[in-house]
C-alpha cells in the first residue's frame with residue numbers, strides 16, 4: 001500500500017475544510033473495510049486520509065425521534081442489526097444488515113460506508129485489466145466480453161454492467177428513507193432513492209454527492225408498512241457472501257389485499273433497484289401466488305442479461321415471489 005497523510009477531524013466542518021484543501025487527493029475513512037481493501041489493491045490511491053470516526057459521538061447514534069428512526073452514518077452495521085427496537089419496528093433493516101458480510105466486518109463497518117461501498121466487479125478490482133470505465137473513464141469495459149455471471153441485468157449501460165453489491169440500501173429504499181449530508185454549502189436532505197446514479201456513460205460517477213460531501217444520518221419514517229417488512233437474500237453460500245439476487249419487501253395489507261407495496265431488488269442491478277411497476281401491479285390485489293408471480297415478471301421485464309447471467313432473471317423473479325409471500329404471511333403485532 002502507498003503511504004498517505006492521516007488526520008482525524010472532529011467536526012463535519014473541519015473535515016470539509018481539510019477535504020477542500022486537499023482537493024482530489026483526499027478520501028474519507030469510516031470502518032475502512034472498503035477503502036483500505038481498495039487501497040491495498042492500488043485501485044484507490046488517496047494522498048490524504050480523513051478519518052471521520054471523530055464524528056461518531058454525534059453521528060453514530062440510533063435514535064427514535066417521534067415517528068422517525070434516526071440512524072447515524074457512523075453507527076456500526078452490527079449495532080443496528082442487533083438493536084431490539086429496530087428489529088421489532090423495521091425488520092427489513094436488521095435483516096439486511098445481519099445477512100451482510102461477516103461478524104468481524106459488521107463490527108467495523110459503518111452505515112454510511114456501507115451504502116457507499118464499491119462494486120465487486122473483478123475487473124474493477126484488478127489493475128491488470130486496463131479496460132474499466134469505472135476506474136478510468138473512457139477505457140472500456142472488460143466484463144461485457146468477460147466473466148459476467150455476477151453482473152447486473154437491470155440498469156446497465158454499454159459502458160458498465162457492474163452490480164451494486166450492498167444489502168442495507170434496499171431496506172432504506174422500501175422504507176422511503178432519506179439521507180442527510182453535510183457539504184461546503186451547508187446541510188441538505190435528499191430521498192435515499194436519489195443517492196445512487198445509474199452508470200450511463202459515466203460509471204465512475206456513482207452517487208449524486210458533490211465532492212467532499214459527508215453522509216451524517218439516515219432518517220426512516222414509521223409507515224403502515226414498516227413492521228411488515230423483510231429482506232430475502234440468495235447467495236452462493238449461506239454466509240459471508242454477496243447477493244446473487246435479493247429482495248426487500250414491505251407491505252401494508254387489508255386482510256389479504258395489498259393497500260401499499262414497496263419492493264427493492266439487490267444483486268441484480270447497477271443501483272439499489274426500486275421495482276415500481278411491480279408495486280403498482282400489486283396495489284388493490286389479493287396477494288396470491290399468481291399475483292406475486294405477475295408482479296415479479298413486471299419487476300424483471302426490462303432485464304437485459306449478459307452472456308453468463310441469464311439465470312438471474314428467473315432467479316430474481318423467484319426470489320421476489322418468495323419474499324412477497326413470506327412478507328404477507330408475517331405475524332405482525334402493533
Ligand code: FAD
Pocket residue numbers: 027028029030031032033034035036037052073074077099100101102105108109110111112113114115116117165166167168213214215216240241242243
Ligand atoms: P469505508 O471503507 O470506511 O468507506 C467506504 C467508502 O465510503 C469510502 O469511499 C469512504 O470514503 C466513503 N465514506 C464512508 N463513510 C462516509 C460518510 N459518512 N460520508 C461520506 N463518505 C463516506 N456488504 C454488504 O452489504 N453485503 C455483503 O454481503 C458484504 N459482504 C462483504 C464481504 C467482504 C469479504 C467484504 C470485505 C465486504 C463485504 N461487504 C458487504 C461490504 C462491507 O459491508 C462494506 O465494506 C462496509 O459496509 C463499508 O463500510 P465502512 O465503514 O468500512 O466504509
Ligand code: SF4
Pocket residue numbers: 119121122123124131132133134135140141142143144159160161162203
Ligand atoms: Fe469496470 Fe463496470 Fe466494466 Fe466492471 S462492469 S469492468 S466496473 S466498467
